[in-house]
Amino acid sequence: MSTPASTRFTAVAGAFFYLQATSLYNNVRRRLQRLRQPKYLLGALAGAAYMYAFVFRHFMDQARSPAQAMQAFPSALLPDLAALVALALLLFLWLEWLFAGDGAELGFSETEIAFLFPAPLTRTALIQYNLLRSQLLIFFSSFLLGLLFRRGSAMNGHPLQYATGLWLLLSMGRLHLMAASFTRERLQHFGLSLWPRRLLVLLLGLSLAAACLLPIRDALMPPAISSWSEIGKLHPWFRGIIDHAPLAWLLLPLQWAVAPLFASDGSSFLRALPAAFGLLMLHYLWAVRAQVSFEEGSIAHAKKRALRRSAMREGRLHERAPSKPRNAPFTLHASGMPAMAFLWKGLLGAGPLYRLRSWLLACVISFAVAQWAALQPWSKPVLIAFGSGFLMIGVWGMLFGPMFMQRSVQRLLQTLDILKATPLGGRQIALGELITPTVIMTGVLLWLLWTATLCFLLTGGSAAFTPPMIGAAAVGLALLVPPLCALMLSVPFAGSVYFPAWLAPEKGASRGVEVMGQRMIFMAGYILALMIALLPAVLLAGLVFLLVNWLVGMVPAILLTAPCAAVVLGLELRLVLGVLGRRIDAFDLSQELR
Known part of the structure; x- marks a missing residue:
């Protein structure tokens, strides 16, 4: 008699939750136990005092008057922030595809590899576990910035809106990096190796840049600005560039992704959520459908990370390369100092x-x-x-x-x-x-x-x-x-x-x-x-x-x-x-x- 799929999913999800909760509990417990030693207790007090004096107190002061953070930014250019961030994301994605290496690897630790890989789990389940584990850091950082430091208030939005928008953007980025690594691995299996793929991405990026900028090459020169009060002249110039096709088409999904982050009120935030959640689900489906064999790459990545940590503990910046014969720096005599x-x-x-x-x-x-x-x-x-x-x-x-x-x-x-x-x-x-x-x-x-x-x-x-x-x-x-x-x-x-x-x-x-x-x-x-x-x-x-x-x-x-x-x-x-x-x-x- 076969077990229903919902029961299997509940069991796997419960095991994943137990593993994460136990790991987090043991990590916190070990840190608290170390505070019994004076060297760690004094270090914790000094570190906490530093974090409060130079980090938390600074952000708390900004929280009392969050609008001051954006007063120096021209109000005429505030609507262009989302498009500017979308343009930066487009450049980042192109560079990531251009310089990324081969192999699909997920950031599993050696303990997780030994515990999860021999288990009767599908690759989809391992991907879901990896995503759920990454959500802990993404969720904590997003809502810490949004709620505790009250980011987003300077843009007339609620900090919860900023936290949710940042969580959506970071989660989308994590899914994109994972799905892109799977896709590159598939392309390699189809015969497109590393350097031909990089050449193809380079040519594609240059072609798109030419197609976007050549039609408006006469409008690329920014207007002359003689004083800070004339900075608003950049708004029509910038909009004239990014609103022109085909650059506007390329930026459209990225603007959907960052729209909740820059929403100025609740209604605009709610209007931006469906498109952002839709992009998030599309990235999830892309990662699940494009999955390839990542076990060997993850094992190699975990080994490389362990070697790197061992090298850092020994005072080196990277793992030791295979030793080769080296010439002596000078002649060492049998007697001397x-x-x-x-x-x-x-x-x-x-x-x-x-x-x-x-x-x-x-x-x-x-x-x-x-x-x-x-x-x-x-x-x-x-x-x-x-x-x-x-x-x-x-x-x-x-x-x-x-x-x-x-x-x-x-x-x-x-x-x-x-x-x-x-x-x-x-x-x-x-x-x-x-x-x-x-x-x-x-x-x-x-x-x-x-x-x-x-x-x-x-x-x-x-x-x-x-x-x-x-x-x-x-x-x-x-x-x-x-x-x-x-x-x-x-x-x-x-x-x-x-x-x-x-x-x-x-x-x-x-x-x-x-x-x-x-x-x-x-x-x-x-x-x-x-x-x-x-x-x-x-x-x-x-x-x-x-x-x-x-x-x-x-x-x-x-x-x-x-x-x-x-x-x-x-x-x-x-x-x-x-x-x-x-x-x-x-x-x-x-x-x-x-």
Whole structure:
């Protein structure tokens, strides 16, 4: 006797609901249990305070006067917002079809694959489960933005209207991405491989763009606007473009999709709902009818995602590629400083890009490009802008680059017992672990300094910053970069070695506001320790600069200040290495991570 279809659907839906509810409950329960540990409790408090101060309070203030959010936007252009968003969606869909890869894959986790794929479920049931699971995040984000932050009130609509419209749009987008991946897989089965399909999509997009824009090419030039009060002239110009066929036909379904989002009152919202729900149902039918075999793609996607997460835990941006033989960065002799062996191993693992020849080649290319740019009539403002940009990137890298080495410290904690078993002292281990990131960071910052100096020198300088002053400042900064990098890298290194339990996350633990709070506490401690460490060098450098500048001049003062500050930084680094060495000698991993 066969089971009725409605009974089977109820059983499957109940199992799906139970799986999602249990997973959510266990996730919340695990997060709450972690708050018993002080490191997670303090992190949660810091993260919650940050979210309130910089996110929720800001949105709550907007909720008290939501109309202020749109006061800066011209009222004459408000009716064009929906068409503008529809135009952006059209461009996004074309780019998604153009750059999407092969294979139909759904975002199942490894646990869901092991639990659901062997079960007696159809592909349609798995698709429905995947869609229902994605609805949790879509529903939460949509109604959080609409109801809690009262988005939509600025457009004279009820926040519930905005939340519903956003939910419809995001759900439609999720269905479209799924159905499009199924369709591309079917096209591949029919013989249309990746690059021919991309070429076809490119030609189709260019043909449609030509068909839409060529008939109105004389009207594409926007009207001249001399003041902000004349911004309303853009309304008839924009409407004249998007209301012209065939662009109007292409935008029509997309305007139906975004119409509930931009409805100004309840009646217009109700009138826009049927078309939007109709598009949602059409996308659902498309996804169900176009379904293909996605099991292998989902398994490969889950494996790739697990490898990516493992790589991020180890401090890498992507999964490790198959290893290939690499040339040694330099000749490692049988005897010498142990730190050179650490540097050899670190540069070998970093890859062939981190070699002296690569750095020299980058400097030569920068010199050639800067010389070519200096010959152009537009060179001076461009060179000043690029020089300032390279300097800002260097300052940002100097301040926050050391925080990215915490993952390498996690690998150190895993191998510290092995290193301590070798005939190496703690000071040698600390120096060895710091030397590779110091060399890499120094090389990058020196290249940025070289490029910025070239840009400024080729402009001829100015009355306030003459070429000799620029050259002297560059030489002084180049002397300061190596000890400063080493000292700044040792600050998070010391925090990780002294507080390893705060650094090492639980295996498989999800990241939340408590982990974000931990990172904030580490960042605050890093900045405080850095200010204390730099204070002696700054005071001595300031005194030397004032004295020499008063006696001799600006350029000699700059050239003498940098070595004095570098000596102080070197002495501090020697002291820090001694402290870190004693800490590593007394380090017991089995006790510290409790």
